[in-house]
Amino acid sequence: MPNFDQTLNEILNLAAAHFKVPREKLAPDDDFFKTLGIDSLQTLDLLTRLEHHFRIELPDYELQGVSDFRTLADRIQARL
Amino acid sequence: MLNLDQYSCLGAALRDALDRWSNEVCLIEADRDREKTRLTYSDFKDVALPLARALEDAGFNSGDRAAIIMTNQSKWLISAYAVFYRGGVLVPLDYKLTASEHLQLLAHCKAKFLIVEYYLWRTLTQSPEFKNNKVKKVLVTEAPLRADLAGAYRWEEFRRKGEPGFVPREREDVACIVYSSGTGGRPKGCVLTHENYLEQCKALIAWYPFWPGVRYLSILPTNHAIDFMVGFIGPFVCGACVVHLRTLRPEFVRDAFVRYKITYVSLVPMILKNLERGLRAKFDELPAGKRFLMHRMIALNKSLTRKHPRVGLSRKILSTVHQGFGGELRAMFTGGAFVEPSTLQFFYDVGIPVANGYGLTEAGTSLTLNDLNPFRADTVGKPLPGVELRVLNPNADGVGEVAVRGKTVMSHYLDDPELTAQTIVDGWLVTGDLGRFDGNGHLQLVGRKKNMIVTAGGKNIYPEDIETAFEGLSVKECCIFAANYLWPAKTLGRETLVLLLRLEQNQELTEALKEDIIARNRRLPDFKRVGGYLLYGKDFPRTASMKIKRTLLAEEVRKSLGRAAVVEL
Numbered sequence: 001m002p003n004f005d006q007t008l009n010e011i012l013n014l015a016a017a018h019f020k021v022p023r024e025k026l027a028p029d030d031d032f033f034k035t036l037g038i039d040s041l042q043t044l045d046l047l048t049r050l051e052h053h054f055r056i057e058l059p060d061y062e063l064q065g066v067s068d069f070r071t072l073a074d075r076i077q078a079r080l
Numbered sequence: 081m082l083n084l085d086q087y088s089c090l091g092a093a094l095r096d097a098l099d100r101w102s103n104e105v106c107l108i109e110a111d112r113d114r115e116k117t118r119l120t121y122s123d124f125k126d127v128a129l130p131l132a133r134a135l136e137d138a139g140f141n142s143g144d145r146a147a148i149i150m151t152n153q154s155k156w157l158i159s160a161y162a163v164f165y166r167g168g169v170l171v172p173l174d175y176k177l178t179a180s181e182h183l184q185l186l187a188h189c190k191a192k193f194l195i196v197e198y199y200l201w202r203t204l205t206q207s208p209e210f211k212n213n214k215v216k217k218v219l220v221t222e223a224p225l226r227a228d229l230a231g232a233y234r235w236e237e238f239r240r241k242g243e244p245g246f247v248p249r250e251r252e253d254v255a256c257i258v259y260s261s262g263t264g265g266r267p268k269g270c271v272l273t274h275e276n277y278l279e280q281c282k283a284l285i286a287w288y289p290f291w292p293g294v295r296y297l298s299i300l301p302t303n304h305a306i307d308f309m310v311g312f313i314g315p316f317v318c319g320a321c322v323v324h325l326r327t328l329r330p331e332f333v334r335d336a337f338v339r340y341k342i343t344y345v346s347l348v349p350m351i352l353k354n355l356e357r358g359l360r361a362k363f364d365e366l367p368a369g370k371r372f373l374m375h376r377m378i379a380l381n382k383s384l385t386r387k388h389p390r391v392g393l394s395r396k397i398l399s400t401v402h403q404g405f406g407g408e409l410r411a412m413f414t415g416g417a418f419v420e421p422s423t424l425q426f427f428y429d430v431g432i433p434v435a436n437g438y439g440l441t442e443a444g445t446s447l448t449l450n451d452l453n454p455f456r457a458d459t460v461g462k463p464l465p466g467v468e469l470r471v472l473n474p475n476a477d478g479v480g481e482v483a484v485r486g487k488t489v490m491s492h493y494l495d496d497p498e499l500t501a502q503t504i505v506d507g508w509l510v511t512g513d514l515g516r517f518d519g520n521g522h523l524q525l526v527g528r529k530k531n532m533i534v535t536a537g538g539k540n541i542y543p544e545d546i547e548t549a550f551e552g553l554s555v556k557e558c559c560i561f562a563a564n565y566l567w568p569a570k571t572l573g574r575e576t577l578v579l580l581l582r583l584e585q586n587q588e589l590t591e592a593l594k595e596d597i598i599a600r601n602r603r604l605p606d607f608k609r610v611g612g613y614l615l616y617g618k619d620f621p622r623t624a625s626m627k628i629k630r631t632l633l634a635e636e637v638r639k640s641l642g643r644a645a646v647v648e649l
Contacts, residue, residue: 031602039350039536039537040350040606041330041350044328044329044330047329059326060327061199064176067602068602
């Protein structure tokens with residue numbers, strides 16, 4: 001099982017690849033809505049990618065109120 | 081459909097619907113690609129009546145208030161019916177609010193009962209404000225087996241045998257209290273009567289009928305006026321079926337159209353835009369020859385449907401597009417927020433009309449709707465039957481504030497006669513929206529008179545409600561405005577909020593202060609965030625009781641600063 005830092009790093013890599021943003025422009029505490037320029041629907045799309053990658057299932061409500069990569073990593077790590 | 085003129089309350093109409101269409105499927109609930117529940121009207125009754133009986137035994141009586149905080153699912157509708165059966169008043173709360181906001185509204189409406197999903201209940205009980213909770217009984221759905229429910233009951237076990245007593249209500253009695261805003265300041269609880277809902281339902285299904293076999297995909301939150309009407313009351317009184325999807329993931333929404341052969345759906349502009357993007361991308365991916373053919377077919381469909389939709393024909397001409405939506409989709413509904421006319425036109429041209437409408441919680445679900453005869457992408461349609469609309473004090477272009485009168489207009493704001501008197505004047509509800517009628521009786525909205533925005537996700541955001549997030553900011557004073565209120569725009573799109581800052585004398589906007597603003601902004605849900613800030617050089621004008629004179633301040637800001645002065649956050 002990856003540790004928290006590895007999970008966070010993998011999320012940042014996946015987000016950068018999925019939304020075609022240079023990886024170095026993403027930081028753990030970034031507001032991903034703003035940094036990636038995405039809306040809540042596109043965030044759900046990212047979540048699906050992350051689920052496939054980590055082989056977990058995250059209900060939509062787990063994302064409610066989450067807007068930075070670190071918290072997202074926290075939610076994912078809890079289900080690994 | 082039932083003849084709604086014969087009914088005095090929603091409970092009675094729903095009760096008859098359950099008997100009349102007992103063998104028809106009324107509810108399907110799916111989580112991703114897994115179907116969880118499928119109920120006939122008869123099954124629905126079998127689940128709802130023991131709940132109504134348990135409510136009765138627990139002392140839930142006529143006029144008592146029960147709040148629901150749940151995502152879209154079958155238990156939402158079952159609970160609502162049980163409440164109406166017992167003559168209760170339903171308070172549907174937006175599940176996307178924070179725990180603190182939920183508790184504030186629960187206190188404001190003096191709810192006696194609360195029906196809530198487990199994950200939301202857990203958040204409520206962890207909130208510091210929970211100690212002030214006065215709700216007498218709480219029913220929690222889908223709680224894990226050994227979960228600590230903090231004194232609440234399991235919804236699934238809250239059942240009693242025996243026929244519950246049906247409590248009839250009169251048309252003028254209160255059916256629901258729906259909050260249109262006020263989570264951070266002055267709660268605006270719209271008190272809606274049984275008559276409001278019965279008349280609204282009658283008007284809507286006169287134009288867009290449901291019947292047994294119709295399937296409505298419920299994506300908008302059921303607490304939202306639109307979904308409550310077209311995703312519950314409307315389909316039920318016509319014997320149709322509601323499909324609930326427990327996720328909004330685009331791929332599962334797309335699958336649901338096909339899997340359940342959806343007939344109607346209501347969408348917010350954001351989801352509509354997403355569907356358009358997806359379809360356009362698919363067209364672009366086609367090989368050149370097929371892409372050419374697709375565009376020719378779209379042009380042909382457009383010419384054949386110029387006067388009115390011809391759903392059967394469009395399905396034949398553009399079969400692959402329609403199969404992607406299940407092949408049975410007749411129309412999509414949207415409203416409540418600005419939709420780009422190009423998006424509406426795109427769907428109409430591929431043979432899937434989007435009925436764009438206009439409404440506000442204070443007046444039920446919808447005041448105007450496109451009747452598609454012919455389709456118009458540039459308006460929000462014509463007034464529904466029974467709705468009287470007029471434009472107050474029109475200017476030379478015919479533009480003025482839209483006012484409405486009719487049987488769908490709310491009774492009043494809960495416990496706020498002053499606000500009610502400001503909003504309902506001589507029997508007309510002033511909407512705060514600016515519009516004009518064209519020569520064909522279509523309403524065109526051109527802007528807002530009120531200081532608020534509606535997001536692409538259909539959320540009404542009032543600046544006063546989010547100012548608490550900036551309380552204690554180390555500046556002399558601050559407040560929030562809708563940018564289009566400060567600088568009136570002839571559009572309803574791309575609405576944003578602006579934080580107006582008045583610094584102390586000799587104070588500078590430091591990086592630390594900026595970071596504090598950004599951090600506070602980020603703590604707000606994404607749809608409530610301010611888009612930028614504006615530095616203002618004078619003290620805010622205030623009343624004797626130190627309230628900001630917002631109208632005057634807006635005028636002063638407008639005179640001295642332009643939109644370009646806003647610094648993006």
